[in-house]
Amino acid sequence: MAIDSPLAERFAAVRHALPPTCQLLAVSKGQDAEVIREAVALGQRSFGESRLQEALLKRERLEDLGPLDWHFIGRLQANKARAVLRHFGTLHSLDSLPLAERLQRIAMEEGVAPVVFAQVKLRPDPGKTGFEPDALREAWPRLADLAPLRLRGLMTIPPLGLDPAQRLALFHDCAALGRELQLPELSMGMSGDWREAVQAGATWIRLGSGLLGNRPAAEG
16 A cells, blocks of 8 residues: 555544544444555554444455454444454443443353443433433442443543534543543544544544545445
8 A cells, every 4th residue: 555645644644643642443334344454554453343244244354464453333232232242342332231231241151351431421412322421420330340341431422513612521521520430541532523532531532434534335
């Protein structure tokens, strides 16, 4: 791959802007496996997927690259929990205590210890799931005791329509909640708002088409 390709330029620009405390998750859902291959050639190893079957097909095509760091970022359906736990080491979308308890049981059966982010909803948003802050605080004693799940952080997605100052305030609220619960990781910030997320202390940003390029039309 040419070092001066558009993809290489986008990666270089984002990495230059990230502090050492923040990692880059390339959201590869909807992207062809060859785009992931090009990103790996640029040094990227962590990729986010939200469609199980699509992700498994890509992994088969990329086996020659060795182990990659696969993160599941979509809403996790209970009937797909076992397959997701078998194939993803990190989950970004734990949105309820019953789901956490199901994941714990399956993780024990499968002998895995996934890193888990609790999804929090910090502003009213009918289009998204997640713990509201008080509900998360109430569930926390139980959530924190669900080994082998490793609950390491919070994930949040701002509602549409917020301006930069409002997004920054939301991300600061997420960081404050993370500190309160003594969670070291914050998964927040996507292509349109990652700069505000980094300013508020994100440890992971999730960049899709703004990093990897437009997805094929067939993928939406």
